[in-house]
Amino acid sequence: MTSATVTANPSLRSELVGARLPAWAPYGSAVASVGLAVLLRWMLEWTGWATTFVAAALLFVVVLTGWSFAVEGRRQAKNRFASTLIYASFLAAIVPLVLILTYIGIKGFSVFSADFFLRSMNGVTSRMEGGGLYHALIGTLQQVAIAAIVALPIGIFTAIYLVEYGRGAFAKTVTFFVDVMTGVPSIVAGLFVYTFLLLGFGMRPFGAAGALALAILMVPVSVRASEEMLKLVPRDLRDASYALGVPKWRTIVKVVLPTAMSGLITSSLLAVARVAGETAPLILLTGYTASINMNPFAGDQATLPMMVWDQLGKRSGTTSNDLTEARAWGAALTLVLLVLILNIGARLLARLAKPKTH
Amino acid sequence: MVQTAGDDSRTDDPFEIAAQGVPGANPLYGGPTPDSADKVDAPGTILPDGRPEAGISGRSVRLGDRVFKALAAGSGAILLIVMAAIAIFLVWKAIPAFTDNAGNLFTTQTWNPQGTPAVFGMAAVFFGTVMSAFIAMIVGVPVAIGIALFISHYASRRAATTLGAIVDLLAAVPSLVFGMWGLYFLIPETKGFQAWMSEYFGWIPLFDNTTATTVDQFGKSLLIAGIVLAIMIIPIVSAVCREVFLQVPQETVDASWALGATKWEMIRTAVLPFGRAGIISAAMLGLGRALGETIAVALVLNSGFRINWHITEPGGDTFASTIALKFGEAGGSPVAIAALIAAGLFLFVITLVVNTAARIVIARKKDFT
Numbered sequence: 271m272t273s274a275t276v277t278a279n280p281s282l283r284s285e286l287v288g289a290r291l292p293a294w295a296p297y298g299s300a301v302a303s304v305g306l307a308v309l310l311r312w313m314l315e316w317t318g319w320a321t322t323f324v325a326a327a328l329l330f331v332v333v334l335t336g337w338s339f340a341v342e343g344r345r346q347a348k349n350r351f352a353s354t355l356i357y358a359s360f361l362a363a364i365v366p367l368v369l370i371l372t373y374i375g376i377k378g379f380s381v382f383s384a385d386f387f388l389r390s391m392n393g394v395t396s397r398m399e400g401g402g403l404y405h406a407l408i409g410t411l412q413q414v415a416i417a418a419i420v421a422l423p424i425g426i427f428t429a430i431y432l433v434e435y436g437r438g439a440f441a442k443t444v445t446f447f448v449d450v451m452t453g454v455p456s457i458v459a460g461l462f463v464y465t466f467l468l469l470g471f472g473m474r475p476f477g478a479a480g481a482l483a484l485a486i487l488m489v490p491v492s493v494r495a496s497e498e499m500l501k502l503v504p505r506d507l508r509d510a511s512y513a514l515g516v517p518k519w520r521t522i523v524k525v526v527l528p529t530a531m532s533g534l535i536t537s538s539l540l541a542v543a544r545v546a547g548e549t550a551p552l553i554l555l556t557g558y559t560a561s562i563n564m565n566p567f568a569g570d571q572a573t574l575p576m577m578v579w580d581q582l583g584k585r586s587g588t589t590s591n592d593l594t595e596a597r598a599w600g601a602a603l604t605l606v607l608l609v610l611i612l613n614i615g616a617r618l619l620a621r622l623a624k625p626k627t628h
Numbered sequence: 629m630v631q632t633a634g635d636d637s638r639t640d641d642p643f644e645i646a647a648q649g650v651p652g653a654n655p656l657y658g659g660p661t662p663d664s665a666d667k668v669d670a671p672g673t674i675l676p677d678g679r680p681e682a683g684i685s686g687r688s689v690r691l692g693d694r695v696f697k698a699l700a701a702g703s704g705a706i707l708l709i710v711m712a713a714i715a716i717f718l719v720w721k722a723i724p725a726f727t728d729n730a731g732n733l734f735t736t737q738t739w740n741p742q743g744t745p746a747v748f749g750m751a752a753v754f755f756g757t758v759m760s761a762f763i764a765m766i767v768g769v770p771v772a773i774g775i776a777l778f779i780s781h782y783a784s785r786r787a788a789t790t791l792g793a794i795v796d797l798l799a800a801v802p803s804l805v806f807g808m809w810g811l812y813f814l815i816p817e818t819k820g821f822q823a824w825m826s827e828y829f830g831w832i833p834l835f836d837n838t839t840a841t842t843v844d845q846f847g848k849s850l851l852i853a854g855i856v857l858a859i860m861i862i863p864i865v866s867a868v869c870r871e872v873f874l875q876v877p878q879e880t881v882d883a884s885w886a887l888g889a890t891k892w893e894m895i896r897t898a899v900l901p902f903g904r905a906g907i908i909s910a911a912m913l914g915l916g917r918a919l920g921e922t923i924a925v926a927l928v929l930n931s932g933f934r935i936n937w938h939i940t941e942p943g944g945d946t947f948a949s950t951i952a953l954k955f956g957e958a959g960g961s962p963v964a965i966a967a968l969i970a971a972g973l974f975l976f977v978i979t980l981v982v983n984t985a986a987r988i989v990i991a992r993k994k995d996f997t
Contacts, residue, residue, distance in 0.1 A: 320817075320820070320821075345890055345893065346890060348890070348892055348893075349890035349891055349892040349893070351892075352891075352892035352895070353782070353891065353892065355774060356774045356777050356778050356782055357778065357782070358774070359770070359771045359772075359773075359774025359775050359778065360774065360775050360778045360779075360791070362771045362774075362775075363771065363775050363794075363795055363798065363862055363866070364794065366798070366859045367794065367795075367797065367798045367801075369809070369813065370801060370805065370806070370809045371801075373809055373812075373813050374805055374808070374809065377812075423703075424703045424706055424707070425703075427699055427700045427702075427703035428700070428703040428704045428706075428707060430700045431697075431700035431701050431703060431704050432704070434700070435697055435700055435701065436704075440701070440704070441704070443708065444704040444705075444707060444708065446987065447707060447708055447711050448707060449983070449987050450711065450980060450983055450984060450987070451707065451710075451711060452983075453913070453916040453917075453920075453979050453980070453982070453983035454714070454920075454976070454979065455919070455920025455921070455922065455948060455975055455976075455979055456920070456922065457920070457922045457948045457951050457952060457972065457975070458714070458718075458920070458972050458975055458976045458979075459714075461718065461951065461968070461969060461972040462713070462714040462717055462718065465717045465718065465720075465721045465969060466713065466717050469721065469965070470717075486710060489707060489710075490707075493707075517690050517692055517693050518693050518696070518697075519690075519692045519693050519695070519696035519697075520692065522696065523696075543800060544800075546802075547800075547801075547802025547803070547804065547805075548802070548803075549802070549803070549804045549922070549923045550922040550923055550948065550951075550952055553952055553955060554951075554955055575802070575804050575923075578804055578808070579804075579923075582808075582927070584926070584927070584953070585956060586956065587956060587957070595812075598808070599808070602802075602804060602805050602808055605802055605804070605805070606801060606802065606805055609800050609801070609802060610797070610800060613796075613797070613800045617793065
């Protein structure tokens, strides 16, 4: 039986598929819309490129959707419209991030020098050049360390309770309030420590008060993240340990915690990073000083955020000038680098040292 | 050979010997008569020499277990105590704001707690807070949902993790930096945009700027504060939405593909309805964040202390920015401090309500999955 001659005609589309735009349609529309926007700019004599950019974007959406509507039909046109919007929304996240990081990078880097990191602002007025953030860096590191020492054990033990022991009303209440505490604004935590410590006992601002507020903000983050890490430890490990007659507390200390250790370190680093950049509680609690204060329990202590706040003139209600603004940017960039190092370190650790579950 | 209980001294069969201790192992053998050494005591029994018996019960009678459990439960209790303490102290110290105030705390717009008499109220502050948070939600939540959809359904698997990490990086940037960027970059760059909004959309009173005559006078407005807040809430909202969208059951997605849906139709019918509770909860979490944001708003807005519906005009206050900005001058005056604590109390209650509602929504959804 002879086979039916089917002419291999590549231009014959399957009849099951409706008309489709060519694959180069989005690129074609982009070129067309940019061209149209530039034309409009020339014709309407716009200044600057922002309006042209916006016009090109809007024209792209119109051209692609319209073309698709004409060729492919309503459903496909809606699909293309939605896809364009979704791709655009992603750009809307990337663009601010890039803008912010490059802007602060450029502005802050210009003031970086060895002096900037090793000197304090002692004796440097707002009209003088020079000065540094050593005093602020020490303050931030000390206060974050104290906050971590206070908050991380509480967070991890609460997570242990919720995962290993928690059944019943108490555990449900704790879980609910951990969630609620994640939403407490930082200024409210600062206000609480202010009313409790500073007003209640009549104390002057000091560094560790700020650390206490940071600890309050750190605990819920630590609880949630540690809980997730502890839940990753498989039940079999615990059951094997119980089967061998090991008491519960030893199982947790010797089996569960070592297995989840890298995850717990990751969650702790994330909690510290979340809190290291907080400014609001520090305004109320730590004061500011231009000189180095190595004792977080006595007297005003400078921190990176408060140095920015002071250099921008917000602390004393004055205005800022180029010199103070440059220093403020330098301190802000240092803060961003500190937080980014903690964040990226935590993620690298999470990637490299997954919990050993076998 | 049938043997009676106790008469086990004459058997040679090792199995018989071994079986004597195990009840039911030898069906012909009745099993040992329980004596005092075999009896399983009640939990928590104290043996004659004073030691507690370690029974096979759920109660932790070992010292180590009790101490450890107390440590763990105690940490949870500390959390509850701190939450309660926050509420109690804020209410207690805010009382003078109600009693010593010549104006009405809820309806007065001006803020002068150090005048004689002290007149201050939360009306303008409340308006600024709600308006900036509202703008942040309108701008930020759709973008965040779009990002979450992009990462979960449009991007390739490998790109998805990287892109997710990049968006989370936005969450790591301190709010101080957002405020500075807003003040020094965004405001100068958007002066033209705000002027354009006022000119072409000014027929909507919301966008009309009645005071500015040149482009330069546009700037530190509630609109820009709302946009900065929107950028700040995008990571949180998109992270929660992403989690939810990734959990859509593959059968539902496959079913819509099988029916010939386009990608958008699949998302509209399979993903979004499934994620509705998650989206609502994510939006409310973002709202909570926007309401409590202090520094970014304090840097971007000028205080005005009046309710101004023209959001492109300069000026505005939120609870948090008022506390941060007015703290310095409130130093010696107890009434001023009490006024700030009252603002903090209002903020605490509002964010508490919003966050609790968000958790309830997501908890109710979990009951049905």
